[in-house]
Amino acid sequence: MAKTFYLVNPAAETPTYFGAEVFEHWGLRPATNIADLAMTTVAALAPADWDISMVDEHSAPVDYDIECDFVGITGKVTQVPGMIRVADEFRRRGRTVIFGGPFASLSPDVVRSHCDVLVIGEIEGIAETLFADLDSGDYLSEYVAERPDLSNSPIPRWDLYKNDRALTGCIQTSRGCPFECEFCDVIVYLGRKQRHKPVENVIAELESLYALGYRQIFLADDNFTAYRKKATAILEALRDWQLEHADDPVGFSTQVSIDVAKDDKVMALLGEAGVTWVFIGIETPNVESLKETHKRQNLGVDLVTQVDRFFEHGIQVTGGMIVGFDNDKHDIFRIQYEFAQRTPIPIFSLGALVAPAATPLHERISAAGRLIEDAPEVQGSPLDTNIVPVNMSGAELRAGLDWLVNKIYSPEAFADRVVQMIERLGPQRGPFRSGRITNRTGRDIDSDVPLMLKKLMRTGKAERRMWLRIYQAMQARPETEPMVMAAMYGYGQVRCVYDAGQLWEPVLAQQPPPFVGAAEGEGGEGQAAVASAGA
Amino acid sequence: MDNKQVVLEVIAEVAGRPLSDLTPTTELVAGLNLDSSKALQLLIELEERLDIEIDDEQVGRLKTVGDVLAAVDAVAA
Numbered sequence: 001m002a003k004t005f006y007l008v009n010p011a012a013e014t015p016t017y018f019g020a021e022v023f024e025h026w027g028l029r030p031a032t033n034i035a036d037l038a039m040t041t042v043a044a045l046a047p048a049d050w051d052i053s054m055v056d057e058h059s060a061p062v063d064y065d066i067e068c069d070f071v072g073i074t075g076k077v078t079q080v081p082g083m084i085r086v087a088d089e090f091r092r093r094g095r096t097v098i099f100g101g102p103f104a105s106l107s108p109d110v111v112r113s114h115c116d117v118l119v120i121g122e123i124e125g126i127a128e129t130l131f132a133d134l135d136s137g138d139y140l141s142e143y144v145a146e147r148p149d150l151s152n153s154p155i156p157r158w159d160l161y162k163n164d165r166a167l168t169g170c171i172q173t174s175r176g177c178p179f180e181c182e183f184c185d186v187i188v189y190l191g192r193k194q195r196h197k198p199v200e201n202v203i204a205e206l207e208s209l210y211a212l213g214y215r216q217i218f219l220a221d222d223n224f225t226a227y228r229k230k231a232t233a234i235l236e237a238l239r240d241w242q243l244e245h246a247d248d249p250v251g252f253s254t255q256v257s258i259d260v261a262k263d264d265k266v267m268a269l270l271g272e273a274g275v276t277w278v279f280i281g282i283e284t285p286n287v288e289s290l291k292e293t294h295k296r297q298n299l300g301v302d303l304v305t306q307v308d309r310f311f312e313h314g315i316q317v318t319g320g321m322i323v324g325f326d327n328d329k330h331d332i333f334r335i336q337y338e339f340a341q342r343t344p345i346p347i348f349s350l351g352a353l354v355a356p357a358a359t360p361l362h363e364r365i366s367a368a369g370r371l372i373e374d375a376p377e378v379q380g381s382p383l384d385t386n387i388v389p390v391n392m393s394g395a396e397l398r399a400g401l402d403w404l405v406n407k408i409y410s411p412e413a414f415a416d417r418v419v420q421m422i423e424r425l426g427p428q429r430g431p432f433r434s435g436r437i438t439n440r441t442g443r444d445i446d447s448d449v450p451l452m453l454k455k456l457m458r459t460g461k462a463e464r465r466m467w468l469r470i471y472q473a474m475q476a477r478p479e480t481e482p483m484v485m486a487a488m489y490g491y492g493q494v495r496c497v498y499d500a501g502q503l504w505e506p507v508l509a510q511q512p513p514p515f516v517g518a519a520e521g522e523g524g525e526g527q528a529a530v531a532s533a534g535a
Numbered sequence: 536m537d538n539k540q541v542v543l544e545v546i547a548e549v550a551g552r553p554l555s556d557l558t559p560t561t562e563l564v565a566g567l568n569l570d571s572s573k574a575l576q577l578l579i580e581l582e583e584r585l586d587i588e589i590d591d592e593q594v595g596r597l598k599t600v601g602d603v604l605a606a607v608d609a610v611a612a
Binding site (some may be wrong): 027028163444446447448449450451453454456458464467471474481484488 | 570571572575576578579582583588591594595603
């Protein structure tokens with residue numbers, strides 16, 4: 001008899017920069033930002049005769065009363081409390097629980113006692129064996145998968161997903177990243193040798209999402225442009241696909257490293273393919289910290305100039321920003337703020353350096369006796385860390401970060417950056433060259449964005465002034481409207497993250513940088529080597 | 536100035552159209568090209584000038600100029 005399988009993507013315990021908790025925060029229906037690729041991929045690998053259902057807890061409640069043979073639970077480190085909560089409740093009700101996904105693979109010892117079957121690694125390689133064993137009822141308590149070839153990866157079962165409450169669809173064209181940033185657990189999980197899906201598979205996945213109404217799609221690669229030849233082939237295919245859908249195109253977003261800014265051909269292709277937004281791990285303008293963390297792709301270039309190249313190509317950048325490296329001193333907070341304001345980057349995912357389990361950083365910090373046991377290895381709040389800093393106390397790091405988040409996201413500073421973006425965005429080369437991004441499918445989630453922002457604007461006069469300034473600047477360049485609204489959505493989510501973490505203290509933004517006059521910085525020149533100054 | 540006149544002036548201002556272009560059946564998106572940012576600006580301006588808060592449920596149903604007039608009437612009543 002065919003089995004029934006219930007897949008769960010538990011909610012993150014606290015809002016994250018890339019989530020969509022802001023909708024529920026303001027009394028709207030819950031939603032998710034990026035549709036979940038893990039559950040839909042697992043569902044596609046299950047036997048065809050299995051009865052499969054799924055829930056993304058970010059947008060709908062878990063049905064604990066559901067009749068099913070197996071419950072499959074995935075999750076990243078931000079979801080660990082949710083993974084355990086959901087698993088424990090299902091097991092209490094006598095269900096068989098299977099854990100898989102990034103966190104279960106990287107930290108199996110943490111979750112092993114909460115499940116009946118643990119899948120370590122990428123499921124594709126052992127899917128056939130796993131499901132055959134589950135079907136027969138004679139299954140193991142643990143399966144370890146090799147890294148699979150992605151050429152046979154199936155089209156995810158998006159037909160089973162709650163698409164009406166996801167802002168952005170999701171396609172993964174590759175896994176792995178050749179770089180070796182010390183704090184990154186992706187390369188531990190997925191490896192440094194990048195594996196790719198065939199271009200035709202990518203296009204098939206795109207068609208699947210398009211038919212469901214998505215007009216914004218995230219290319220969830222760890223580093224989309226790491227291998228330029230592969231990226232070029234996919235971008236050319238996306239560009240050609242867009243030409244066939246010119247009356248209703250798709251906006252793509254992805255993650256890249258900043259070194260691609262030097263590649264004129266790929267930069268042009270990104271625009272032509274309709275890539276309108278990228279995330280870049282900028283991390284810090286402090287050269288010594290970049291060296292310390294092996295972020296070699298960010299070295300030897302002027303970061304501000306490189307960031308500008310994206311905006312010149314009509315592509316908005318969100319930047320990763322980290323404070324708390326061993327080479328960071330008391331003046332890092334001021335330096336990071338000044339760096340941010342020199343860029344047109346609206347949104348920075350700003351937080352303390354943390355050492356995730358299984359990373360080289362974790363090993364180094366542990367060996368140095370500077371690991372804070374039982375502290376979160378990825379932030380519950382973006383300002384938490386499990387590292388004892390070197391050049392300042394933990395309390396000083398936290399105080400500096402409190403100032404920095406409030407300063408960078410003060411309505412005035414945010415408006416400064418968005419207005420810069422409006423002024424500096426180059427013309428779109430691709431499907432949005434007219435500046436028009438439509439939402440012809442009329443999904444509710446898309447019309448909820450202005451509603452959410454309206455509520456944010458009612459929070460204070462500063463927010464209202466911020467919007468008016470941005471709105472007025474946009475009137476001179478109406479073609480930037482989709483980019484501006486994406487930035488505004490990001491701002492709403494950031495404020496939700498800070499509200500939830502009780503980090504929003506606007507009065508801090510009126511104060512000077514902390515620790516001015518501290519011994520090593522003296523509030524003057526600060527750290528000698530700053531990448532944005534042309535190191 | 537009554538609420539109806541304020542609503543029409545705000546819509547005209549945000550849409551960049553003369554008042555004479557507006558009828559109750561004029562569609563906000565198809566007829567006036569109100570994109571997300573203009574929709575946001577319209578809501579903010581209406582709420583600020585009339586000192587009201589338009590209900591979330593109503594906002595989702597605003598398709599025409601007439602819908603906006605009715606939504607404001609419902610709140611201001």
